[in-house]
Amino acid sequence: METEQFNIRMPKDLVQDLDIISKLLKVNKSEWVKTKLAEEVHEEKNKLLMELSNLYANGMINKEKIEKLVGKEVADEMESIKVVAQKSVKHGLRYGKKLRKLHS
Amino acid sequence: MAKNSESYILDMSANRKAISEHAQKSWIFDTSAFISLESINILEQVLKLFSITTTDSVIKELGDFAKHDDKYGKIAKDVLKLKNRFTIESCEIKESIKYIEATDNELYNLALKKRLALITDETKLVHHARNKIEVYFTAMFLVMLTETGHFIKKEALAKLEELRDIRNWRNNLIYLITKSELERF
DSSP: OOOOOOOOOOOOOHHHHHHHHHHHOOHHHHHHHHHHHHHHHHHHHHHHHHHHHHHHHSSSSOOOHHHHOOOOOHHHHHHHHHHHHHHHHHHHHHHHHHHHHHHH | HHHHHHHHHHHHHHHHHHHHHHTTTTEOOOOHHHHHHHHOOOOOHHHHHHHHEEEEEHHHHHHHTTSSSHHHHHHHHHTTTTGSOOOOOOOOOOOOOTTHHHHHHHHHHHHHHHHHHOOOHHHHHHHHHHTSSOETHHHHHHHHHHHSSOOOOOHHHHHHHHHHHTOOOOOOHHHHHHHHHHHOO
């Protein structure tokens, strides 16, 4: 996996606590921090994107605004999901009507 | 011609057209589509109405899921019990979409070759394939079966909640848009 250097300064107490965890769990300190950070980042990112999706679904924010906030890639994917979800629902309704007619 | 006979013939003709359109109706399913529909117990109903085509790679993926004793493992085992009712094909990858995996590229090529719509709940696949092939989320079948009267509104909404949990959708767009439609029934 491609990596990038990211430096942070941490309070001494926190580093000491990390030492304790590392010794007790017999794990590498940096690896443990990386795993925990990845879990937290993933969770928070998903939560925030869901909130953004909610605003987008309700027409309270448009694609351009999403693009400004989180970039083109996320905005494009969100648009795709919205368009295909609406299309799926419409197609389901249309086909359901057709089937009902067929069986009546 | 008497008015009644005329409308009877018109009805019959519309019916024949609908029957012939329906007789041709097939869909291509990926792994996520099978898992989603079986998780809310509607795969068998869908199989009674339509013919489903998939690939060997999808069956292999389901087999890999089935090795585990978690909820996905159990669902995959149930899907595989219905295996003899799917058409299973391999398809040469002649055209690739850069951002998706080989299994998904095979399904994409199968959809192109057979000119059929692909059913998937993989948002990344939907995003990259939607302008090249016809693609729908599984929520389509939930709306369809509610429209046909297989479910009442309350049951359909409960199934959507189940689907949301199994797919970890929370408040995503698929959930919100489908819920808003089902609430109109």
